[in-house]
Amino acid sequence: MNNAVPSSASRKVTLNDVARLAGVSVATASKALNGRKQVRAETRARVVEAAEQLSFSPNELARSLLADRTGTVGLLTNDLEGRFSIPILMGAEDAFGADSVAVFLCDARGDAIREKHHVHALLSRRVDGLIVVGSRTDPRPSLGRELPVPVVYAYAPSEDPDDLSIVVDNVGAGRSAVDHLVSTGRSRIAHISGDPTYGASQERAQGALAALADHGLELVGEARFGSWTESWGRAAASMLLGQHPELDAILCGSDQVARGVMDALREHGRTVPDDVAVMGFDNWEIFTSGARPALTSVDMNFERLGRVAAQRLFAAIDGEPRSGVEALDTRVVIRGSTVPG
Amino acid sequence: MNNAVPSSASRKVTLNDVARLAGVSVATASKALNGRKQVRAETRARVVEAAEQLSFSPNELARSLLADRTGTVGLLTNDLEGRFSIPILMGAEDAFGADSVAVFLCDARGDAIREKHHVHALLSRRVDGLIVVGSRTDPRPSLGRELPVPVVYAYAPSEDPDDLSIVVDNVGAGRSAVDHLVSTGRSRIAHISGDPTYGASQERAQGALAALADHGLELVGEARFGSWTESWGRAAASMLLGQHPELDAILCGSDQVARGVMDALREHGRTVPDDVAVMGFDNWEIFTSGARPALTSVDMNFERLGRVAAQRLFAAIDGEPRSGVEALDTRVVIRGSTVPG
DNA sequence: GAAAGTGCCGAAAAGGCTTTCTGTGACCGT
DNA sequence: ACGGTCACAGAAAGCCTTTTCGGCACTTTC
Numbered sequence A, B: 001m002n003n004a005v006p007s008s009a010s011r012k013v014t015l016n017d018v019a020r021l022a023g024v025s026v027a028t029a030s031k032a033l034n035g036r037k038q039v040r041a042e043t044r045a046r047v048v049e050a051a052e053q054l055s056f057s058p059n060e061l062a063r064s065l066l067a068d069r070t071g072t073v074g075l076l077t078n079d080l081e082g083r084f085s086i087p088i089l090m091g092a093e094d095a096f097g098a099d100s101v102a103v104f105l106c107d108a109r110g111d112a113i114r115e116k117h118h119v120h121a122l123l124s125r126r127v128d129g130l131i132v133v134g135s136r137t138d139p140r141p142s143l144g145r146e147l148p149v150p151v152v153y154a155y156a157p158s159e160d161p162d163d164l165s166i167v168v169d170n171v172g173a174g175r176s177a178v179d180h181l182v183s184t185g186r187s188r189i190a191h192i193s194g195d196p197t198y199g200a201s202q203e204r205a206q207g208a209l210a211a212l213a214d215h216g217l218e219l220v221g222e223a224r225f226g227s228w229t230e231s232w233g234r235a236a237a238s239m240l241l242g243q244h245p246e247l248d249a250i251l252c253g254s255d256q257v258a259r260g261v262m263d264a265l266r267e268h269g270r271t272v273p274d275d276v277a278v279m280g281f282d283n284w285e286i287f288t289s290g291a292r293p294a295l296t297s298v299d300m301n302f303e304r305l306g307r308v309a310a311q312r313l314f315a316a317i318d319g320e321p322r323s324g325v326e327a328l329d330t331r332v333v334i335r336g337s338t339v340p341g
Numbered sequence C: 001g002a003a004a005g006t007g008c009c010g011a012a013a014a015g016g017c018t019t020t021c022t023g024t025g026a027c028c029g030t
Numbered sequence D: 001a002c003g004g005t006c007a008c009a010g011a012a013a014g015c016c017t018t019t020t021c022g023g024c025a026c027t028t029t030c
Helices: A015-022 A026-033 A040-053 A060-067 A083-102 A114-125 A171-181 A201-216 A230-243 A255-267 A302-317 B015-022 B026-033 B041-053 B060-067 B085-100 B111-126 B170-183 B197-216 B228-241 B255-267 B303-318
Strands: A072-077 A102-109 A129-133 A153-154 A164-168 A190-192 A249-252 A276-281 A296-299 A322-328 A331-332 B073-079 B104-106 B129-133 B151-154 B162-167 B188-190 B249-252 B279-282 B297-298 B326-329 B332-333
Touching: A015 A026, A015 A040, A060 A201, A060 B060, A072 A083, A072 A114, A083 A102, A083 A129, A083 A302, A083 B041, A083 B104, A102 A114, A102 B085, A102 B104, A114 A276, A129 A302, A129 B303, A153 A302, A171 A190, A171 A201, A171 A249, A171 A276, A190 A230, A230 A249, A230 A255, A249 B111, A255 A276, A255 A331, A296 B162, A302 A322, B015 B026, B015 B041, B015 B170, B015 B326, B073 B085, B073 B111, B085 B129, B085 B303, B104 B111, B104 B129, B129 B303, B151 B332, B162 B170, B162 B303, B170 B188, B170 B197, B170 B249, B170 B279, B188 B197, B188 B228, B197 B255, B228 B249, B255 B279, B303 B326
Parallel strands: A072 A102, A072 A129, A129 A153, A153 A164, A164 A322, A190 A249, A249 A276, A276 A296, B073 B104, B073 B129, B129 B151, B151 B162, B162 B326, B188 B249, B249 B279, B279 B297
Antiparallel strands: A296 A331, B297 B332
C-alpha cells in the first residue's frame, strides 16, 4: 500500500538484467545459458557468471508461451482423501522426474460439474496432459476425444475404448491370492468381500473362484458381500464360522474386512494362521502391520500404476498415443496371517 | 512426424481467431470478453458468440505473464502418503475457490535437497505463494526470508519467528481431551502416548497434565511413550492394567494407539466405556469407526488448518503479511468409547 | 457553427523469453 | 587484393493477452 519496496525480496531479475550485467544482448544471453552453439566460450562464461550473481531463474511462463509446452500435467482425482490418488501421484512424480515436470492436483470430489470446471482450468493453464484417477475400479465416463492434450485414465478405466486406461488386474489379484493360500496347504477357503456394487469386489471374487477351480477346489459356502468395513468383516466371519466351522482360510475383500474377520476369529477361539489363514487386499500398511499376526495382503502396486500412467502420458505427449485398457499385475505380500513364524 | 494434423483435436484457438471471426480487433475482443466498458453491446455479443463458437479459452500463460500473477500456489509437503497434507490441501483448495487458483503439489519426502529443487521449480513457474506442510509438529527450518513470494507454514511451524506458521494447538487438544473425560465422570486417568521424540506427544501430554491439575487430579502412573502403533498400545495397556487396575480411563496419544489399547482391555476382560473409557487423537475415521465401540477422538481440524493457511497466504499475497505462530483449536468428537450408548 | 465532450474501436506497447536472420570482422584461398 | 567462409553477436519477430492511448464519428453546448 504505502511504499513500493518489493517485500524486501529479490524482485524479478530478468534475462535483460543478466545481459546488461554481462555486457551482451538478451539474444546472446539466452543462447549462452541454453547451451546454444553460437557463443564464444569466454562470452558464455561471462553470462553464466552474471546469471549466478543475480541468481537468475528464467520465467517459465514466457518460455512456455513460446515453446507451447509447459512441462506441466494435471492430475484429476476423485479420491483425494482416499487410498489411490496419493500413491499414484507419487509414482507419477517419480516418473516425471521432478526436474522437468510439475503436477497440478485437482479433486473433483465425484462431481461431474466440478470435474468439467477443473479440466477447463487445467487446459487454460496449458497443461501438456492429464491423468484422471477414479475412486473405484468401475469404468467412468470419458472426458471426450476432443481435448487438445492427451489423457490417461488410471485405476478407473474410461468407458471409451479409444482412450488409454491403466488399471489394476483385480481378477489376477483374486487368482494369486487363492494360489498363495493353496500353496500354504489350505483347501477349505471362504471368501468375505466388500461392497458388491464395486467392480473390484466382483473381479477379485471371480479370480478367486477361477483359481479354486484350477486347483480342483470349491469355495466354502458362498462368497459374501457387504461393505468395506471392519464391522462387516466381524459380522460375516461370525456367521460363516457358525455355518462352516471346517474352513481353514478366509480370503477377505480388503484389509479392513480382514481386520474384522481376524477379530471375530479370535473371539471364536480360532488361531491365525495355524487354524485359519487370513488374507486381505490392498496391502494398506496401517492395517496390515497393526493386525495380530501381521496380515498377508495383495499389494495393488499403486505407485507403479502411477509411474506407468505417467510414462504413457509422456509417450502420448511425444506423439506415441495408445489406447485400450492396460491391466497391471499385483503382488502378494506374505506375512504372519498365512504362514507361521 | 508425418503430417500436421493436430491430433484430431481443436488446436489452439487464440483471441486473434475470435477477433477475426467477429470482425473486430483483438483489443476489442479482449475488452468484450472481459467485460470492459468501452464496447458496444452489439459488438460484445458478436465477440462472445464467436468465442463460444470456437470454444475459445484464454491462454492463462500469456495473461499471467502480463499480470505478473499466475493464480497458482505451490503446496510443498513432506508427508504425501500421510495424514496431514491431504486434508490441508483440500482445505486450501476450498479456500482458494477453485475458480481462480490452482495448486501445484510437490513432495519433498523429507529431503532438503529435493525441497530446494521443488521451491526453485515452483518459483520459476511463478507461483504466487507457497504453503509448506511438515510431516510432524516440530519446528522445521525456514525456507528463508529472501523468497520473492509469501510463504505460510502449516502443521509444522517454521523455526524463524518472522515467518507465519499455522499449527494445531496440541496442548489445548490434550486439555480438552482430559476435560471431556472428567466431564463423563472419570477421575483415574492414565495416558499412553506415542513416539516421545514428537513434539505432538509431549504437548498433548503436557496439556493433559495441566487440565488434570486444574481439576485437582493426577495422572494414574506415569505418561507412557513408545511408538504410534497398535502394538505399542496393546503392550503398554497390558502393563498398565497390571500396575494400576483401578484406572477408569486411558487417554491415548493417537487413534492407532487407542485401537491397541482397546484390544488389550478386551483381553483383560475390561469393558469400554462402562469400565474404562478410551479416547485417542487425530480422529482418523478409518480407525475410529472400526473400533468397538466407536472411538472418541480429538479432531485436529486439518481442513480448517488448510483453509486458514490458504487465507493467510492470500492475505499475504495481497499485501497483508503476518508473522508468528497461529495455533488453531481442536474439537472433541464424542463416540461410544467414552459415553455409553 | 466552432469548441468541447462522448462513445466506440483499433494500433501499439508491454511482459520475458527463444529463434531466425542479418551483420561484422577475421581469416582463408587464389 | 578480393570474393568467400566462418565464428560470433545483435536486432527483431514472435508467442498471446491486456491496457493505454489516439482517432474517428457523432452529439451537445453556447
